[in-house]
Amino acid sequence: xxxxxxxxxxxxxxxxxxxxxxxxxxxxxxxxxxxxxxxxxxxxxxxxxxxxxxxxxxxxxxxxxxxxxxxxxxxxxxxxxxxxxxxxxxxxxxxxxxxxxxxxxxxxxxxxxxxxxxxxxxxxxxxxxxxxxxxxxxxxxxxxxxxxxxxxxxxxxxxxxxxxxxxxxxxxxxxxxxxxxxxxxxxxxxxxxxxxxxxxxxxxxxxxxxxxxxxxxxxxxxxxxxxxxxxxxxxxxxxxxxxxxxxx
Amino acid sequence: xxxxxxxxxxxxxxxxxxxxxxxxxxxxxxxxxxxxxxxxxxxxxxxxxxxxxxxxxxxxxxxxxxxxxxxxxxxxxxxxxxxxxxxxxxxxxxxxxxxxxxxxxxxxxxxxxxxxxxxxxxxxxxxxxxxxxxxxxxxxxxxxxxxxxxxxxxxxxxxxxxxxxxxxxxxxxxxxxxxxxxxxxxxxxxxxxxxxxxxxxxxxxxxxxxxxxxxxxxxxxxxxxxxxxxxxxxxxxxxxxxxxxxxx
Numbered sequence: 001x002x003x004x005x006x007x008x009x010x011x012x013x014x015x016x017x018x019x020x021x022x023x024x025x026x027x028x029x030x031x032x033x034x035x036x037x038x039x040x041x042x043x044x045x046x047x048x049x050x051x052x053x054x055x056x057x058x059x060x061x062x063x064x065x066x067x068x069x070x071x072x073x074x075x076x077x078x079x080x081x082x083x084x085x086x087x088x089x090x091x092x093x094x095x096x097x098x099x100x101x102x103x104x105x106x107x108x109x110x111x112x113x114x115x116x117x118x119x120x121x122x123x124x125x126x127x128x129x130x131x132x133x134x135x136x137x138x139x140x141x142x143x144x145x146x147x148x149x150x151x152x153x154x155x156x157x158x159x160x161x162x163x164x165x166x167x168x169x170x171x172x173x174x175x176x177x178x179x180x181x182x183x184x185x186x187x188x189x190x191x192x193x194x195x196x197x198x199x200x201x202x203x204x205x206x207x208x209x210x211x212x213x214x215x216x217x218x219x220x221x222x223x224x225x226x227x228x229x230x231x232x233x234x235x236x237x238x239x240x241x242x243x244x245x246x247x248x
Numbered sequence: 249x250x251x252x253x254x255x256x257x258x259x260x261x262x263x264x265x266x267x268x269x270x271x272x273x274x275x276x277x278x279x280x281x282x283x284x285x286x287x288x289x290x291x292x293x294x295x296x297x298x299x300x301x302x303x304x305x306x307x308x309x310x311x312x313x314x315x316x317x318x319x320x321x322x323x324x325x326x327x328x329x330x331x332x333x334x335x336x337x338x339x340x341x342x343x344x345x346x347x348x349x350x351x352x353x354x355x356x357x358x359x360x361x362x363x364x365x366x367x368x369x370x371x372x373x374x375x376x377x378x379x380x381x382x383x384x385x386x387x388x389x390x391x392x393x394x395x396x397x398x399x400x401x402x403x404x405x406x407x408x409x410x411x412x413x414x415x416x417x418x419x420x421x422x423x424x425x426x427x428x429x430x431x432x433x434x435x436x437x438x439x440x441x442x443x444x445x446x447x448x449x450x451x452x453x454x455x456x457x458x459x460x461x462x463x464x465x466x467x468x469x470x471x472x473x474x475x476x477x478x479x480x481x482x483x484x485x486x487x488x489x490x491x492x493x494x495x496x
Binding site: 070071072073099101138139140141176177178180181222223225226233234240241244245247 | 318320347348349386424425426429473474475478481482486488492495
């Protein structure tokens with residue numbers, strides 16, 4: 001079933017007109033007709049069953065039916081911070097991080113970032129926010145991750161998170177299990193976690209030292225060298241496995 | 249350090265000429281010079297330190313130095329089977345599955361596959377094998393995953409694996425932990441595992457029923473709907489977390 005987001009708070013029984021963008025998708029791409037059902041998420045993250053009530057041109061009105069017990073969100077709020085990388089990697093990182101449950105994806109320039117956003121950042125972020133929305137629709141999320149840009153590492157260090165991790169190849173194992181697993185084991189529902197990932201060239205020792213003094217823990221992501229776009233997927237999946245799949 | 253594969257068995261002290269492709273990469277792309285060091289993996293998966301001994305045009309000879317204690321392989325042999333998907337998704341699946349430790353990636357047509365390979369399959373597989381090789385070099389694997397094509401599900405079902413999984417959204421939780429985690433908990437080093445993933449349209453109930461009678465276990469990969477190219481990455485990461493990161 002199609003899954004869309006509304007910026008309104010929804011209640012059973014109301015009839016509302018959907019955003020033009022959604023209306024266009026339903027009428028022109030999917031050739032939807034009156035009576036078709038879809039999932040609509042309110043601004044309180046509650047998913048409702050909705051039924052197409054009226055179609056006028058590309059505008060679509062739906063009747064909001066009963067709430068659905070769908071919770072596709074990770075128990076912890078995960079922010080992915082990615083050093084500016086080349087080509088279409090940011091699009092890709094946003095799409096996959098959304099599928100895998102991140103609530104925020106922040107891009108920032110690091111020492112070894114070749115790409116520069118500067119004045120383009122607002123336009124880039126707006127484009128990436130669209131990517132996050134369509135990925136959130138496809139993966140049936142309860143919320144659309146927020147995409148952001150920070151001009152410097154200093155500004156990230158000011159932001160509070162319960163658990164702060166840096167993906168760093170050099171990070172050693174801690175006895176029987178890795179630092180990553182040890183850190184994830186102690187997560188409790190509702191906590192916030194940030195994972196920082198370097199650009200293609202990696203993160204510098206100076207940046208790691210700087211972040212460590214600001215409470216960031218360097219963690220390894222296994223014995224294979226992962227590309228800059230693959231590492232965030234690994235972290236998000238590890239969090240899913242340990243908080244959603246392993247029970248408590 | 250650069251990481252390459254040799255089809256020979258290597259021994260400390262020998263001097264060998266590298267494949268022309270590697271020689272070209274070293275001389276033309278990286279502008280390597282005599283004395284530069286690299287990692288060279290022998291056909292027994294042993295990694296050696298090697299040093300450029302001679303360069304003649306684009307040909308490069310290296311002196312094989314001491315063996316390096318590098319093991320970047322998962323403790324279990326994981327085969328990813330992917331229903332034929334569209335566009336460049338197969339390239340992408342092979343690249344990421346290689347980074348994440350698969351030893352084999354097999355493509356096959358399933359009921360809902362739109363893409364058809366047929367006569368093109370040999371050419372496709374050859375191209376994808378190159379993708380696997382460069383990804384194995386980049387991620388510093390000990391072996392290059394094998395890419396294959398099977399014309400039918402029936403032929404896959406004949407192949408023996410210790411653990412057989414199907415990624416299936418409908419798969420339910422088993423009490424405190426999911427079926428996926430339960431299956432992975434029982435893995436022992438050296439075992440073989442196959443994970444089957446549907447194409448964009450998903451796998452059909454008939455295919456699931458057919459596979460189940462052949463010993464395949466349907467498992468869920470968390471509450472979010474993952475794209476056909478994302479699901480194999482989730483499985484491989486879950487295996488890495490549970491077999492490499494959590495100790496025993």
